Amino acid sequence: MDIRGIARRAKVSTATVSRVVNRIPTVDPQLAKRVWKVVDELGYYPNTQARALVLGRSRIFGLIVSEITNPFFPEIVQTFEDLAVKNNYEILLTSTVHDPKRMESSVRRMIERRVDGVAILTFGMEESLIEHLRDRKVPLVFVDVGPDVPGIANIRINYLNGIRQAVQHLAALRHTRIAFIAGPQRLKSAGARREAFEASMKEIGLSPDLIVVGDHRMEGGMNALLALNKLNDPPTAVLCSNDMTAIGVLREAYEQNIKIPEDLSVVGFDNIHLAEFTIPPLTTVQMSQHDLAKIAFNALLHEVEDGSTSPERHNYELVTGLVLRRSTALAPKKLAATPATNRVAKSRKTPVPQ
Amino acid sequence: MDIRGIARRAKVSTATVSRVVNRIPTVDPQLAKRVWKVVDELGYYPNTQARALVLGRSRIFGLIVSEITNPFFPEIVQTFEDLAVKNNYEILLTSTVHDPKRMESSVRRMIERRVDGVAILTFGMEESLIEHLRDRKVPLVFVDVGPDVPGIANIRINYLNGIRQAVQHLAALRHTRIAFIAGPQRLKSAGARREAFEASMKEIGLSPDLIVVGDHRMEGGMNALLALNKLNDPPTAVLCSNDMTAIGVLREAYEQNIKIPEDLSVVGFDNIHLAEFTIPPLTTVQMSQHDLAKIAFNALLHEVEDGSTSPERHNYELVTGLVLRRSTALAPKKLAATPATNRVAKSRKTPVPQ
């Protein structure tokens, strides 16, 4: 059933039906009522494709995330979708799984579907792909990593703030051997977190030399702790580049019978919902998924609706901050008094084979 | 840049450009090459909306899930998307958050965008909404809950198999007081799991009377364990309607200093990736997210591509089965020897205030 069918049945022109459906106020209430009646009776839904074709706007936003299975993203997706629904937008979601091919096909699909804007939450992406989008003047919003050019909105995350708080919290707990489990180094966000860690350590006269690279997944966290414990003088605290890594650390600590937080303090990053439910509940740096999604969506909306009016601030900032739970404690005392190897000998067993 | 622009530059007709782009083999290779050259130079991407308009097929599948923030779903979404990309489909994702209004708007959006099919993975949905889709002859695939009518594919999940295994595993471990933490009772899937539990218990002469209702989220799991422990004779094992509930149970047990699995055995349902990383690793009933997504996608694809050819089997089945990890153990012996209250007095403390 199309607009013509409605027009015929309501004995009006298609133009009138269009006006009614789009709530143009200049139409006679009588007519409008008649049209609505037919619309309801026949269960007419306007064809968005046709509409998009003539309007030149699809009311679709693309959302590119790096890994939907990382719990960090679903919360973003949910908020993004909430906002989309409220504003009559649709969202085209793609999860790149860090695969360059997938990124490319994502971008292609976005362009083909003529999205009105794209939020790129992959924390890193090839310049060449971005060019494709830019060439078409598709409004873009990046987090962390966008080129600093007009027409591209950027959400800068203040990693330092939260990470500094975490480091100082640990230092206040008398930890001096604080390790950092970094994320994949090709991700700008992971690099930024690592740099924030290094800066925060130096700031208080500690040397940030205990750094091992993970993958932002639980598996990486497990391996990282394994590696860390092979050291002569293992850390008494570990700061993780994201919460999934921290969950892996918790898990590996359990395996090795290391008590958290008594033997080892661990701090995560992201504050995903799950962080409240780990064992023990995870102290972590909060980076609000809700705010991030909101900023991203509104940046896009602003760009689209207000057009290219003001070439004002296209930079947004998101702050981070520590949230305390129960995965950190005073550094083990014995460590201060005797060589660290004592503690290792005492509380760490060989990994139990699975 | 549109098809006409390309045609002009390549000095051919739009029809030829269309043929080339769609890889119709009857085009002169010479011409084709010329066209491709222009296409690449100008970075031409066909407008999918226009194409959809004339073809009457959008190459978009709708995917309705109940809660994207439940880790069960992202894995489905990922697989679904993988398949979509492979088959040149787009996916329109909506998360209903169990909100009837959202379900309605989801359905409306799907219809407006003229999706070619919808997979409904909400484990429960209002009949009236389904009607809207059916009226438009949109291919549908449901899990668990679809009406048994032609043109609607159904994925029936064999809950009994896995749940029976879980119950018998627990019984073999000498548990007799086995509790079940159910999901929201309006969800068919939750009801089915509960029934499978009841049947499995009766089957081996145990009475399934320890049932408390949760919400399929971690919070619900925590509350449920709290409630269970207020009983005179609390369970020694608890089977959960999903893994998130089990994670909540683990968390609450930690709070109350109940040791898992020594004091209490817990079994989850779903086998989400996270289940391997809980503390302790969770024994759970597997219901493959990957298979589920695959079946759903292929059912839709089949329906669309092969048209209404064969009115054959539109029912698919997904089996479930137990995967053993480390959250179950022999029932505590003291329980067998002395009144249960002993154990309660011994190992369960009042909840620690947060």
Add this chain to the structure above:
DNA sequence: ATGAAAGCGCTAACAG
């Protein structure tokens, strides 16, 4: 206030 008609970008007869 309403209607007629052009056209958004594309595909598919149909003709040549």
Add this chain to the structure above:
DNA sequence: CTGTTAGCGCTTTCAT
């Protein structure tokens, strides 16, 4: 093998 052309369903001038 290639081109011409009529729509797909809608919005929007431009008349009336």
